[in-house]
Amino acid sequence: MKYESQGIAKMYFIAAIGLFVGQILFGVTLGLQYVMGDFLFPAIPFNVARMVHTNLLIVWLLFGFMGSAYYLVPEESERELYAPWLAKLMFWVFLAAGVLTILGYLLVPYATLAEMTMNHLLPTMGREFLEQPTITKIGIVIVVLAFLFNIGMTILTGKKTVITLVLITGLIGLAVFFLFAFYVPDNLVLDKYFWWFVVHLWVEGVWELIMASLLAYVLIKVTGVDREVIEKWLYIIIAMALISGLLGTGHHFFWIGTPDYWQWVGSIFSALEPIPFFMMTLFAFNVVNKRRRDHPNKAAVLWALGTAVMAFLGAGVWGFLHTLAPVNYYTHGTQITAAHGHMAFYGAYVMVVLTMISYSMPIMRGQKAANERAQVLEMWSFWLMTVSMVFITLFLTGAGVLQVYLQRYSETPLPFMVVQDKIEIFYWLREVAGLVFLIGLLLYVYSFFAKGKEVEDIGAAVTS
Amino acid sequence: MNANNQHSKLQLKNAANAALASILNLTLLPVIGFIALYLIYKKTTPNNIDHYHAVLGMKINIIAAFVLFVVSGLMILLGGFNSPWTWVYVISYFTIVHTAFIVIALWALVRSWSGDKLKSNQ
Ligand code: HEM
Numbered sequence: 001m002k003y004e005s006q007g008i009a010k011m012y013f014i015a016a017i018g019l020f021v022g023q024i025l026f027g028v029t030l031g032l033q034y035v036m037g038d039f040l041f042p043a044i045p046f047n048v049a050r051m052v053h054t055n056l057l058i059v060w061l062l063f064g065f066m067g068s069a070y071y072l073v074p075e076e077s078e079r080e081l082y083a084p085w086l087a088k089l090m091f092w093v094f095l096a097a098g099v100l101t102i103l104g105y106l107l108v109p110y111a112t113l114a115e116m117t118m119n120h121l122l123p124t125m126g127r128e129f130l131e132q133p134t135i136t137k138i139g140i141v142i143v144v145l146a147f148l149f150n151i152g153m154t155i156l157t158g159k160k161t162v163i164t165l166v167l168i169t170g171l172i173g174l175a176v177f178f179l180f181a182f183y184v185p186d187n188l189v190l191d192k193y194f195w196w197f198v199v200h201l202w203v204e205g206v207w208e209l210i211m212a213s214l215l216a217y218v219l220i221k222v223t224g225v226d227r228e229v230i231e232k233w234l235y236i237i238i239a240m241a242l243i244s245g246l247l248g249t250g251h252h253f254f255w256i257g258t259p260d261y262w263q264w265v266g267s268i269f270s271a272l273e274p275i276p277f278f279m280m281t282l283f284a285f286n287v288v289n290k291r292r293r294d295h296p297n298k299a300a301v302l303w304a305l306g307t308a309v310m311a312f313l314g315a316g317v318w319g320f321l322h323t324l325a326p327v328n329y330y331t332h333g334t335q336i337t338a339a340h341g342h343m344a345f346y347g348a349y350v351m352v353v354l355t356m357i358s359y360s361m362p363i364m365r366g367q368k369a370a371n372e373r374a375q376v377l378e379m380w381s382f383w384l385m386t387v388s389m390v391f392i393t394l395f396l397t398g399a400g401v402l403q404v405y406l407q408r409y410s411e412t413p414l415p416f417m418v419v420q421d422k423i424e425i426f427y428w429l430r431e432v433a434g435l436v437f438l439i440g441l442l443l444y445v446y447s448f449f450a451k452g453k454e455v456e457d458i459g460a461a462v463t464s
Numbered sequence: 465m466n467a468n469n470q471h472s473k474l475q476l477k478n479a480a481n482a483a484l485a486s487i488l489n490l491t492l493l494p495v496i497g498f499i500a501l502y503l504i505y506k507k508t509t510p511n512n513i514d515h516y517h518a519v520l521g522m523k524i525n526i527i528a529a530f531v532l533f534v535v536s537g538l539m540i541l542l543g544g545f546n547s548p549w550t551w552v553y554v555i556s557y558f559t560i561v562h563t564a565f566i567v568i569a570l571w572a573l574v575r576s577w578s579g580d581k582l583k584s585n586q
Pocket residue numbers: 128203204251252270271273274311314315316318319320321322323324328331332333334337340341342344345348349
């Protein structure tokens with residue numbers, strides 16, 4: 001660790017991992033409720049558990065992004081963080097807001113929560129992923145603004161690199177698009193429009209910039225490849241992400257009461273969206289192929305390559321699968337969507353945060369890389385989580401294809417719940433895969449405590 | 465580090481183009497990509513890196529075509545066009561196997577850029 005203030009990332013990462021465990025515990029609960037409808041009812045109904053699952057995901061990814069930025073920016077800018085105290089303070093504010101909100105979801109009925117938090121003054125509650133009480137949303141804005149100010153000043157007063165510029169652009173975009181969460185028109189069509197301006201423009205727009213810059217940073221560190229090469233890639237990737245992603249929003253405007261032309265605009269531009277993900281894979285493979293040295297942190301290299309492949313698979317391939325209007329006509333809002341949502345979120349954003357953690361955590365703990373046994377365990381957890389996510393996706397895809405066929409395609413369509421009964425086997429299988437995922441995650445947590453033989457920093461040139 | 469310097473610029477360029485044509489055939493430009501690949505192949509001479517990548521690309525694509533179309537076709541024939549289960553298997557199978565081939569071809573492209581074969585010779 002070159003700068004002391006980079007160490008602030010550690011508390012962010014610990015919180016992120018803690019909330020990640022929570023997210024998955026609720027995930028397996030949901031999975032069980034799918035097949036045993038009254039499991040934990042009425043204590044934790046499905047809709048509440050679902051809200052906790054998705055909100056925890058978003059919150060811990062934000063912790064992960066912030067921690068990553070606090071680690072990366074000082075080193076790139078070659079100076080200490082502008083205001084370390086602010087970063088520490090905001091950590092506790094964000095954690096308190098997050099935990100209180102989750103407790104609110106679990107302990108009081110949602111409508112009561114809305115009343116308690118005076119939602120009527122500025123109603124913003126009730127939209128998927130953005131269910132937080134208005135006051136929590138305001139808290140998020142404050143935390144994010146303080147965060148942007150902090151790393152923005154660090155970048156402005158320090159050395160500017162392409163990586164930090166791409167990162168801050170992505171983070172500013174994240175903040176700006178979140179503002180649409182405060183605008184909830186009464187007209188349901190407009191309401192959906194603005195909801196997608198947050199959700200889609202995040203994951204298929206500005207978050208891609210964050211992802212590309214984090215990946216580029218770790219790849220430079222673990223391969224020793226020249227910056228110039230990496231910077232050229234970054235430019236093309238972000239250009240492709242924005243060109244395809246902005247108008248690609250149209251793939252959510254096919255059937256919500258919007259004009260017809262969206263079917264063309266959405267189909268064409270979103271069909272280009274796999275390209276930036278494809279390029280990230282190409283980029284990661286290329287850099288690792290040209291590496292100047294073998295970094296002792298093998299786990300981090302594995303995570304970086306895994307991110308590149310899984311993001312392409314989840315976002316690129318599974319996204320393309322249902323993005324053309326004539327296909328989406330049948331698949332809209334089915335298990336195909338859930339299959340894609342899981343693999344894309346995991347492959348892109350979960351994995352890129354875990355890549356950053358894998359690279360930086362040992363350094364913050366005073367080692368170049370984790371000890372051999374810890375790395376082996378971490379790599380096991382990589383495979384357990386990644387393979388089980390592939391299976392979750394496959395089972396949901398199977399469920400989705402059957403659902404589409406029986407409920408929407410067949411000449412004698414069956415009612416929703418009748419179909420759900422017929423595809424139950426897939427939900428059982430998904431639950432089993434989910435439990436394996438949980439085991440992988442617990443192993444991941446354990447790997448931080450595993451003792452073993454320290455790795456030597458050979459730093460040797462690659463001989464092949 | 466790599467065998468870059470043993471190949472002429474032209475060979476490297478041909479190798480990269482062959483690998484690119486191979487990916488295009490697997491993704492955006494099926495058939496056209498293969499024709500391009502074949503034309504590049506004709507320009508190469510055995511034992512050179514461009515020849516290697518042209519042949520590799522053709523192998524990947526022929527195997528992919530076989531594994532994807534023949535196996536999916538068999539699934540449809542045996543399972544029946546009107547059975548929902550057929551489509552569960554065909555779509556899952558096609559998507560995952562197709563991606564696997566794209567990822568292999570991607571790696572081949574990256575290796576061709578540095579003038580290497582798919583696997584490094586120890
Ligand atoms: C890492 C990037 C991505 C993430 C995290 C992601 C995540 C998601 C999620 C969670 C949903 C469900 C939203 C909801 O209705 O609740 C969704 C929907 C969708 N995504 Fe993505 N996605 C990503 C990239 C892509 C890409 C690149 C494409 C297209 C090539 C795509 C195409 C779609 C489509 C068409 C839908 C709507 C499905 C429907 O009609 O039900 N996504 N995505």
